[in-house]
Amino acid sequence: MADIQNISLDSPGSVGAVAVPVIFAFIFLLGMVGNGLVLAVLLQPGPSAWQDPGSTTDLFILNLAVADLCFILCCVPFQAAIYTLDAWLFGAFVCKTVHLLIYLTMYASSFTLAAVSVDRYLAVRHPLRSRALRTPRNARAAVGLVWLLAALFSAPYLSYYGTVRYGALELCVPAWEDARRRALDVATFAAGYLLPVAVVSLAYGRTLRFLWAAVGPAGAAAAEARRRATGRAGRAMLAVAALYALCWGPHHALILCFWYGRFAFSPATYACRLASHCLAYANSCLNPLVYSLASRHFRARFRRLWPCCRRRHRHHRARRAFRRVRPASSGPAGCPRDARPRGWSMEPRGDAQHGGETGLALSARGPQ
Numbered sequence: 001m002a003d004i005q006n007i008s009l010d011s012p013g014s015v016g017a018v019a020v021p022v023i024f025a026f027i028f029l030l031g032m033v034g035n036g037l038v039l040a041v042l043l044q045p046g047p048s049a050w051q052d053p054g055s056t057t058d059l060f061i062l063n064l065a066v067a068d069l070c071f072i073l074c075c076v077p078f079q080a081a082i083y084t085l086d087a088w089l090f091g092a093f094v095c096k097t098v099h100l101l102i103y104l105t106m107y108a109s110s111f112t113l114a115a116v117s118v119d120r121y122l123a124v125r126h127p128l129r130s131r132a133l134r135t136p137r138n139a140r141a142a143v144g145l146v147w148l149l150a151a152l153f154s155a156p157y158l159s160y161y162g163t164v165r166y167g168a169l170e171l172c173v174p175a176w177e178d179a180r181r182r183a184l185d186v187a188t189f190a191a192g193y194l195l196p197v198a199v200v201s202l203a204y205g206r207t208l209r210f211l212w213a214a215v216g217p218a219g220a221a222a223a224e225a226r227r228r229a230t231g232r233a234g235r236a237m238l239a240v241a242a243l244y245a246l247c248w249g250p251h252h253a254l255i256l257c258f259w260y261g262r263f264a265f266s267p268a269t270y271a272c273r274l275a276s277h278c279l280a281y282a283n284s285c286l287n288p289l290v291y292s293l294a295s296r297h298f299r300a301r302f303r304r305l306w307p308c309c310r311r312r313h314r315h316h317r318a319r320r321a322f323r324r325v326r327p328a329s330s331g332p333a334g335c336p337r338d339a340r341p342r343g344w345s346m347e348p349r350g351d352a353q354h355g356g357e358t359g360l361a362l363s364a365r366g367p368q
Contacts, residue, residue, distance in 0.1 A: 023278050024080035027285050031072035034288030038065040041301050056139040057123075057237065060116045061291070063143045064109060064240070068284035071105035074098065076281055083274065087169035092162060095172035099161045100154055103188065106248070107150035109284075110196035113241045115142050117203035120237060124207050153191055156184055182259045189252045193245075200241045236298070239290045247283035250276040 042062045078090065078098045088095060119139075122130035162175035174181055254276045257263055291298045 020080055020083040020274070024076055024083075024281070027278070027281050028072055028076050028080075031068060031076070031285030034285055035065045035069040035072065037302070038062075038288050038291065039069070040305060041298065044301070044305060056119055056134045056136065057116060059136060059139040059143060060112050060119065061237075063146065064112045064116075064287065067105045067108040067112065068287060070101065071109075071281075071284045074101045075105070079277065079281065082172065083277075088163060088172040089170075090172075095161055095163050096158050099172075100158045103154040103157045103192070104150050105284075107153050107192050108146055109244065110192050110248075111146040111149055112143075113237075113244055114196040114199040114203075115146060116237050117200040117207075117241060121203040121207045125210050153188075160184065185255050185259060189256060193248055193252050197241075197245050200245075204238050204241070236291055240287050243286055243290060244283055247279050247286070251280040 039062070042058055042065070075098055078094070079102075081090075082088070090098075119134060122134060160174055160176055160181070161172060163170050163172055164175070165171075176184070254273060263269060292302065
């Protein structure tokens with residue numbers, strides 16, 4: 001049986017010869033630069049992700065960036081070669097190793113996202129009781145467990161692929177018979193996609209339900225403060241998890257369609273296969289964009305890398321602080337100092353040392 005994942009059709013070769021190098025080169029460059037900057041931000045001098053007692057989420061983000069960087073560096077160029085070249089030129093060892101790394105990093109990413117979702121749930125639902133559990137030491141142990149499980153689940157792919165001779169050409173194709181291939185592909189879908197997505201959905205669903213649950217009037221201020229304190233960090237990781245599900249979903253759906261549906265080889269199905277692969281590989285270069293767009297904390301740490309941006313940021317913060325200052329004899333909108341509304345505070349924003357961005361503009365402390 002022809003392999004849906006590795007054997008190209010001759011008919012769309014001219015299109016693939018132009019489109020594939022451009023797409024994969026863009027994914028490679030964007031992924032290398034983006035994930036490299038994530039590592040630079042998280043490993044910059046000072047309290048790092050490996051030392052700060054409130055940075056378990058940073059540890060998981062660091063691990064996710066390492067997995068994405070390994071995937072981009074070791075897998076994308078060779079997958080581009082499969083689509084653009086008529087033969088496999090790198091030998092049997094590289095053929096096996098590349099496909100092992102593809103599934104190793106895929107499992108590492110999905111398991112890391114599941115661990116992050118559980119960590120966020122514990123931080124929001126049980127902030128005090130989970131402090132003893134959510135420590136850098138336990139987070140490092142969880143990262144080690146993630147890679148151990150990823151290695152165990154991806155180990156069969158070391159023998160799944162091999163090289164065969166097709167006329168004068170050498171091809172890198174699956175070496176197993178159809179029954180074993182189908183069983184492993186279904187197991188990969190269940191363990192590497194369906195289970196992590198289910199864990200992420202359940203954890204974030206329960207987290208959001210708790211954050212937005214109806215509370216009494218006395219607890220409204222505390223609930224609002226909790227939403228603000230945990231919202232930004234949770235929003236960024238929720239976006240990353242949703243992006244993973246959207247990017248890898250078509251890839252797994254196409255494989256299941258190949259085994260259990262009707263998959264006629266044609267230029268249209270070739271284009272679908274190529275699009276699903278590009279979308280799955282693009283997931284590794286889109287995560288840094290999510291961090292920069294959804295996390296103010298990440299942007300602030302990124303600015304500290306560049307002296308010019310740091311000076312400009314301090315200048316803008318000073319201007320904003322100057323605008324917020326009111327005369328000593330009055331509160332907001334000219335109100336007397338003793339008549340300030342409950343919750344007004346002139347104190348600076350927090351710097352998110354524990355569990356994400358806590359920078360609240362208002363403090364729920366009543367009149368001062």
